[in-house]
Amino acid sequence: MLIITCPWCGARPEVEFRYGGEAHIARPADPSALTDAEWADFLYNRTNPKGLHAERWRHIHGCGRYFNALRDTVSDFFVTTYKAGEKRPDIDASSGGSK
Amino acid sequence: MQKFSGFELFRRALGGHKSWQPQWRNPEPKAEYDVVIVGAGGHGLAAAYYLAKEHGITNVAVIERGWLGGGNTGRNTTIVRSNYLFDESAALYEHAVKLWEGLSQDINYNVMYSARGVLMLAHNHHDEISFKRHVHANRLNGVDNEWLTAEQVKEFCPPLNIKSMRYPIIGGALQRRGGTARHDAVAWGFARAADSRGVDIIQNCEVTGIRRGPSGAVEGVETSRGFIRAKKVGVSAAGHTSVVMAMAGLRMPLESFPLQALVSEPVKPAFPTVVMSNTIHAYISQSDKGEMVIGAGTDAYTSYSQRGALHITAHTLDAICELVPQFRRLRMLRNWGGIVDVTPDRSPIIAKTPVPGLYVNCGWGTGGFKATPGSGHVFAHTIAKDAPHAINAPFTLERFRDGFLIDEAAAAAVAH
Ligand SMILES: Cc1cc2nc3c(=O)[nH]c(=O)nc-3n(C[C@H](O)[C@H](O)[C@H](O)COP(=O)(O)OP(=O)(O)OC[C@H]3O[C@@H](n4cnc5c(N)ncnc54)[C@H](O)[C@@H]3O)c2cc1C
Numbered sequence A: 001m002l003i004i005t006c007p008w009c010g011a012r013p014e015v016e017f018r019y020g021g022e023a024h025i026a027r028p029a030d031p032s033a034l035t036d037a038e039w040a041d042f043l044y045n046r047t048n049p050k051g052l053h054a055e056r057w058r059h060i061h062g063c064g065r066y067f068n069a070l071r072d073t074v075s076d077f078f079v080t081t082y083k084a085g086e087k088r089p090d091i092d093a094s095s096g097g098s099k
Numbered sequence B: 001m002q003k004f005s006g007f008e009l010f011r012r013a014l015g016g017h018k019s020w021q022p023q024w025r026n027p028e029p030k031a032e033y034d035v036v037i038v039g040a041g042g043h044g045l046a047a048a049y050y051l052a053k054e055h056g057i058t059n060v061a062v063i064e065r066g067w068l069g070g071g072n073t074g075r076n077t078t079i080v081r082s083n084y085l086f087d088e089s090a091a092l093y094e095h096a097v098k099l100w101e102g103l104s105q106d107i108n109y110n111v112m113y114s115a116r117g118v119l120m121l122a123h124n125h126h127d128e129i130s131f132k133r134h135v136h137a138n139r140l141n142g143v144d145n146e147w148l149t150a151e152q153v154k155e156f157c158p159p160l161n162i163k164s165m166r167y168p169i170i171g172g173a174l175q176r177r178g179g180t181a182r183h184d185a186v187a188w189g190f191a192r193a194a195d196s197r198g199v200d201i202i203q204n205c206e207v208t209g210i211r212r213g214p215s216g217a218v219e220g221v222e223t224s225r226g227f228i229r230a231k232k233v234g235v236s237a238a239g240h241t242s243v244v245m246a247m248a249g250l251r252m253p254l255e256s257f258p259l260q261a262l263v264s265e266p267v268k269p270a271f272p273t274v275v276m277s278n279t280i281h282a283y284i285s286q287s288d289k290g291e292m293v294i295g296a297g298t299d300a301y302t303s304y305s306q307r308g309a310l311h312i313t314a315h316t317l318d319a320i321c322e323l324v325p326q327f328r329r330l331r332m333l334r335n336w337g338g339i340v341d342v343t344p345d346r347s348p349i350i351a352k353t354p355v356p357g358l359y360v361n362c363g364w365g366t367g368g369f370k371a372t373p374g375s376g377h378v379f380a381h382t383i384a385k386d387a388p389h390a391i392n393a394p395f396t397l398e399r400f401r402d403g404f405l406i407d408e409a410a411a412a413a414v415a416h
C-alpha cells in the first residue's frame, strides 16, 4: 500500500484516497468549437507514461479534496504532491524517483 | 520441426530422450523483414504464425524485449470464454473459442484447452437481470450460455457455499464451452509453429524507436540490437503499447494498470470448473498441477511496476474464503502482477493506425488471453491485406472519435 501525502492533511495510507486519472487535462472552454478528433483526445487519449506522471488524487476518506501528484510509474515513488490549480512542478524524472 | 506424437515420445524414450532438438531457433536479426511484430506474447506470436500459414508471408520477425511469453501471456489466469454482450465482441471472442477447440492439432502442441465451463455468479437482482440479458443476446449470436438457479449452481460446482455468506449466490450464467488453457504452452506452441514456418523470434531485443520516412510511412524499428528495416510493423505490446506508439508520435486511448494473480499450494482435484464473481470480485479455477489459480483486481492507479498492492489480493482472498470456505486452510504459494492496457470501453483495438505501415493490436486489458488465437488470426489478416478482417473491422482506433464505442465496460463491469 502506498503512503500518499495530502497537501492539506499530510501523509496517509492509500486506501483513504481515490485515484483521479491524468492531471492538467482542461475541459475545453468552447466545447462546440472542437472537432470530433479534439473531443476524442480530451475524453479518451492519455499520455500513460512510463516514468513521471502528473495525476489527480482525491482524499475521499479525509478532507475530501482533490490535489495533484507527480509519481514515477515504474517505482510508484511519489516525487511530490501539490494543490489543485497549481502548476506542475518543474521536476524531471531523474530527481527522487526509483527509490 | 520434430513432430510431437505419442509414437515419437515412445521412440525417443528408448534413446533416453536425448534426441529432442530445441523447439525454436535463436537467430540474429536480419537487416530487413517484410513484417516486424513488436512483442512476443501469445498475440504477437499467433499473428506471426497466421501471417506465415494463411498469407504466405514468412519473412517475419517477432521482436521481444524480454523472453517470449514473459509478459501477460505467462502471468494470466487463463480463463477462456466468449459470452460477451455485444454482437461485435461475441463474434470476436467466439472466433477465438472456435480456434481454441482445434488449436492443439493445428499447431501440433498440446495447449491443454480444457472446456470445463465458466460459471459467473449472480449475487443480487442486478446481476441476475444482467446475466439473463447476456444469455439471450448470446443465444441470438449462436454463443452457448445458460442461466442456472442457485441449486443448479451448487450441483455443477459442489465446493461453492451458496447460502451462508454476506452476498448469497442466487444463480449463475454458465458457458459450458468455456474453460482454461495452459498459458506457457500457448506461447511456446505458437513460437514453435511460427519458427518452423520461417519466422525469426528475436528475444532480448527492445524496440526503442519507430523510424518513419519523409511521407510519414514506417521504414522500420530501432532496437537495442540495431536498426531493422520493415515496411510493415505490427505492435502487440500489451501494457507497453502507449510507450511504443509514442515512438511513432501517436497518443493512445489507453491506460496501463497492474493486475495481480496468485496460486495456492497444489492439492488433489477439488474444484471442477472456473468460477467468477464480479460482484464480490473473485475468480478461481484449479490448474492441472493442482494449484488454485486466483485472480485479483487491478490497482486504482496507472503503473508499470508489475507488482500491485497487497490490499488488492487480500480483498480477493476475503471473497474466496466466503465462496469456498474449505479453502481457508490453503496456503498461497506465489503472487505476481502483469501490466494490462485498458481502453475506455474495455474492448480491444485491432487496427490500422494513422501512420501508413503501422498496425496495432492492444487494449485487451484484463481479458485478452482468451482471444489469443482469434486476435492473432485477424491481426495477421489486417497486416497482410492492409485492411481489417470483417471480425475486427469494428475494433478501430477511430471508434473513439466517431462515437462507435463497443461498451463492454458498461455492459458487464467485468474484470477478465
Ligand atoms: C494477472 C492477470 C490475469 C489475467 N487473467 C486473464 C484471464 O483469466 N483470461 C484472459 O482472457 N485474460 C487474462 N489476462 C489478460 C491477458 O493476460 C492479456 O490480455 C494477454 O495475455 C495479452 O497478450 P499479449 O500477447 O498481447 O501481451 P503480452 O504477453 O504481455 O506480450 C507483450 C509483449 O511485448 C513485449 N514488449 C513490450 N514493449 C516492447 C518493446 N519496446 N520492444 C520489444 N518488446 C516489447 C513485452 O515484453 C511482452 O512480452 C490477465 C492478465 C493478468 C496480468
Ligand SMILES: [Zn+2]
Residues within 6 Å of the ligand: A006, A007, A008, A009, A010, A059, A062, A063, A064, A065
Ligand atoms: Zn486531505
